[in-house]
Amino acid sequence: MSQKSPKLFIPGPVDVAPEILEAITQPMIGHRSPEFSELYKDVTDGIRRLLKTDQSVYLSSSSATGLWEAAVKNVDPKRTLCCVNGAFSSRWHRTVVDNGYEADAIEAEWGKAIKPEMVEDALNAKEYDLITVVHNETSTGVASPLQEISDVIKKFPDMIFAVDAVSSMMGMEINIDGWGIDICLASVQKCWALPPGFSICTVSDNVLARSEKASNKGYYFDFIEWDKSNQKNQTVVTPSIPHMYGLQAQIKRIEAEGLKQRIKRYAELALQTRDWAAQRGQSMFSQEGFHSDTVSCMANDQGWDLSKLSDQLFQKGYRFSNGYGKLKGSAFRIPHMGETTEESLSKYLREIDSLT
Ligand SMILES: Cc1ncc(COP(=O)(O)O)c(C=O)c1O
Known part of the structure; x- marks a missing residue:
């Protein structure tokens, strides 16, 4: 890319x-x-x-x-x-x-x-x-x-x-x-x-x-x-x-995919993202029980340099999502909507892992 x-x-x-x-x-x-x-x-x-x-x-x-x-x-x-x-x-x-x-x-x-x-x-x-x-x-x-x-x-x-x-x-x-x-x-x-x-x-x-x-x-x-x-x-x-x-x-x-299946795909990707974040010691910014299934927002407990991460991911061909507005630097988002699949999400998460 x-x-x-x-x-x-x-x-x-x-x-x-x-x-x-x-x-x-x-x-x-x-x-x-x-x-x-x-x-x-x-x-x-x-x-x-x-x-x-x-x-x-x-x-x-x-x-x-x-x-x-x-x-x-x-x-x-x-x-x-x-x-x-x-x-x-x-x-x-x-x-x-x-x-x-x-x-x-x-x-x-x-x-x-x-x-x-x-x-x-x-x-x-x-x-x-x-x-x-x-x-x-x-x-x-x-x-x-x-x-x-x-x-x-x-x-x-x-x-x-x-x-x-x-x-x-x-x-x-x-x-x-x-x-x-x-x-x-x-x-x-x-x-x-x-x-x-x-x-x-x-x-x-x-x-x-x-x-x-x-x-x-x-x-x-x-x-x-x-x-x-x-x-x-x-x-x-x-x-x-x-x-x-x-x-x-x-x-x-x-x-052709089925709306139910599409919704299930996003819910599964959301779970995958939340598990990944938990394993890296990054807690959810969103309240327990009300996490979105289409975009996950993590509190940056590990203090990752999100601007640097964003630049590095861009070099690798990805556009990263920092926290929105006042959350910039203290939270970050990983979307799982649109055409995202288990494979494309896993690849992206591995890229983040290689940089953090
Ligand atoms: C929840 C929500 N509402 C409204 C908007 C504004 O949508 P648009 O930029 O398409 O006008 C956005 C944009 O990201 C959104 O996320």
Whole structure:
């Protein structure tokens, strides 16, 4: 592997399979043509099949951050409760506030999970009509117990439940309809293993009803416009057709592997990573019982020089993931999402061993 294209051991973007790279370079088609509508239907039906949901699936030629904004603008909440336990959940809270909406954050320390009791106490203390939860905090390697949180949210029937599944969709179990999730959003450069810059969301009828009445939601992310186009197997604006080609091919690959098997593969790789870390005296930064299955975050108890390690791994053809933001130097991450296999992970871990 040349140094110009190191193997990506960062939690997104991840390496893209050659078949997918080939698929995304197919000749362009017009976005108002019958062949486009066929592609659109194939992709959205495939996503719905994989997610086992009856909700509408929308495609956004933006990264997932755009869908954070879309979620709040279409719901037009009176007051939002944001569950914050790391960098991305904190940024979603900021996004809500920056868009001019009233919001409170319930915070768990970085490395800890959002617990159902915290959510229940907060929802009982004040009136909210939107709650945002990041399922898998990529910054800390923590997976919050989404099903248990959903059991609490079900006690508040008018609540819109918005979930960021950016680093868990196609990598961990999510039961959108069963858990009453109203908006489930993800970008595609993580477990979907596609190039970055595109995102997917499912949207419930409750959200569409709220969007009908929402003021100041703008045009680009208006779900009512999206829904009208969706019914014609089209998008409102010119979409990233290469990403749709990539999705079409990736849906086939995921179905060939089986989503259950894919999720199991990541869980096994997570166990392998945690065992490896334990044997080297590196404890988990993430709280016991809430370790992510798609990205492991280790506390750097051994005091490895992570910047030096990163440089050395780069020389060997790998892009290493230091701790995120304030965790740089004191924690590091090993992703096991996308196309990672037991073989590729073992090889990477052996490289780290040879340098530490
Ligand atoms: C959990 C989570 N949410 C949101 C984002 C932002 O996604 P994007 O950069 O695709 O907008 C990321 C990016 O890494 C993430 O990990």
